[in-house]
Amino acid sequence: MLARLVANRLLEIRQIFRQPLSSRSFSTALNYHIDSPDNNPEQPWEFTDVNKEKAKEILSHYPSNYKQSAVIPLLDLAQQQHGGWLTVSAMNAVAKIIEVAPIRVYEVATFYSMFNRSKVGKYHLLVCGTTPCMIRGSREIEDALLKHLGVKRNEVTKDGLFSVGEMECMGCCVNAPMITVADYSSGSKGYTYNYYEDVTPKRVVEIVEMLRKGEKLPPGTQNPLRIKSGPEGGNTTLLSEPKPPPCRDLDAC
Template identity: 75%
Template sequence: MLSRLASQRLIEVRQAFRLSAQHIDGPDNNPDLPWEFSEANKTKVKGILSHYPSNYKQSAVIPLLDLAQQQHGGWLPVSAMNAVAKVVGVAPIRVYEVATFYSMFNRSKVGKYHLLVCGTTPCMICGSREIEGALLKHLGVERN
């Protein structure tokens, strides 16, 4: 019974991940929108890149994505990810891979407060879905 529950939860997680990893262009999130670092952040970009040898600029992807997310109000549009790819000299897909792998990067708009509930298999077996449901019900919000 427990193994069946665990495998069912794992299937749910995989399906949710597949859906969350897809990007659909929208009016406020598409590659055609112009995006660049602000003048203040361009200085920070130079500082971040100075920590890495010139042939390892791609190692700065995570701090640059974090800076872009902070600049853009807590989420990363595709155009910002493309700007980061251009700065470090890699194909945009390499930056998308990083942004989709780490849960700290939000690829869609988030509210003023952002709550994360652990979605790993051990947490799900211990009831994280039920905790998430109780939070959603108590706050009167829907899952994003």
């Protein structure tokens, strides 16, 4: 059964690459780059003076013979500076700084979903799509955002303010469902990346409108009956400081 599925998939890939580029579907074709006026290797790109200093500080965390280990934080800094996405020339600039072949940087940027290879909104909204959030209504959260903004997943609104994507587990399953807002509205200087937890379809629309007005709302749980990840309405057990086990002297550790 597995061998048949693999064979069928390989056949699909061969058929895709027999087609002209203009007719290939991005949903089925393998990831590849096509030069465009705002994304090509001839386009000049470099870090700003402020970010050059940040890049030096990032590199200082690594031995000089292992500077390639700084690829992820440097790509993150480049993405912040470039409004939330990475061009080929930005990746080439990072490759030059860490002295590796550009393909080594492309490999990282195309592997991790945190790096965007196409334009996103100034506020990039990411909906957690993993099982706990899905059980708690993440699909309804995404539908509410897409309907309110009038876009499809990974599209940018006409005013350039918002885009909606999906991310796998954000690690706050106890506060499901949740979204992340990557705020590129002020470049790398004012960049924030905040979690908004215990959201509802109504609440995510309110969050969008607050962001549109430039209002800064507190991240974390959006359920007023919860404190962080505590139970709704407060604790019913463990109401005092836990006692240490009688068989162990913790102060002697």
